[in-house]
Amino acid sequence: MILDSPVSVFSSAAVGGKKEGEGPLGADFDFINEDSRFGEKTWEKAESKMQELAAKAALKKCGLSMTDMDFIFAGDLLNQCIASAFSARGSKVPYIGLYGACSTFAEALGLSAIFAEGIAQNCLAVASSHFCSAERQYRFPLEYGGQRPPSSQWTATASGAAVVSKNERPPFIKAVCFGTVEDLGINDQNNMGAAMAPSASATLSTFFKDTYTDPSDYDLIVTGDLGAVGAELLKELMEKEGFDLGENYNDCGLMLFEREKQQVESGASGCGCSAAVISGHIIPKLRCGELKNVLAISTGALMSPTSVLQGETIPGVAHLICFSSEKGGIF
């Protein structure tokens, strides 16, 4: 979907936990909480608080207030999306809750862009994940002793928020490509990168074919949280589709942590991973012109603890956002 009049990412902000602050992108966060509890009693509340902080920081940067927003598009990983709904509770802004697993941030940004191109002036896109709330929902209690397989990923404790508006401040969202649900039969929930790579490949190749562009037209192509295994598989899948992702390809899951040192096995995951990396790292670089044309593809593994126990395979979905530092050009 190419936007006739590209919309601006007016401002963006990222919030993270202690481990994220210690990673290579630590300096890109607007706020780091030292104990990952964000002053709250439960992990779920901490995640809501993270979203509130990220939204507030993003609004502050562009000098707008919550009441200037026409819509909030938000999502997270918790059952019934409570982190998003609870953080939007006091906002009095129409709220559209989303679930796309770890693809949620691109989903929120894409919808915000389409609304801002049309009926809305300003939209707020938010997504979050919290290691502790995700762990207790999907895996084991925190203090339970066990080893992680090398293909597993570490859910990021982070949130990202972006204000998408009708105005002239760079960067711009030029196009959006919502992905199809793809499943190539992976059923190991400790290898979500492999489960999501086919969906990223499907979305990317569709986008390249539809826009008559190829990977060399972009200075950065970044996937959400494929991790080391998924990123490798995506490169192979894209080669089979006839596209060489080349040197400009990276993955937010590989950027957020130092994998060996911080012991995160295959890399980071979670809605917060791509939300924070896109909001805190990529958008500012686009704004200052260090990056010109970027494709960001958030990837989600659409399983639930129930579906995994029932032996289902893990479908994936990937949504793409095409950013540019200039309003004209590329297509």
Add this chain to the structure above:
Amino acid sequence: MSVSPKEYKKMEEKAAPKTKSLRNLSGAFFIGGAFCLLGQALLELYKNLGMGSPSASLLTSVSLIALSAVLTGIGVYDKIAKFGGGGTLVPITGFANAVVSPAMEYKSEGFVLGLGVKIFTVAGPVIVYGTLASVVYGAIYYIMNKI
């Protein structure tokens, strides 16, 4: 998609890193061994304090469970387990960790419907099938003695 699930499975197997078996096995050997050594030392200590063999064994188990529960409570056990793997899982200390960790985790949902309901989420299967296996074993033992 030009790749079939079968082909993809092969690609995935090639891309996924292998578990470091040697490292994990040696970690489990040493940590598991250390727990057993500690158990044996406690057993000898209790015997030297003048306890009979059954009481000393019982107290050894209780001590190890208490130690594991405390280590879990102060957030150390999962760090040992990260290194020790099966060596921390198999001894009685692993079982204690499996009960204490959900108890801590689900306290936020209340003492009855949180802690009370979820305390056996990890250890539950061990209790169910352990009990079942002991019934089967008991039945076989009974029949064998009759013959």
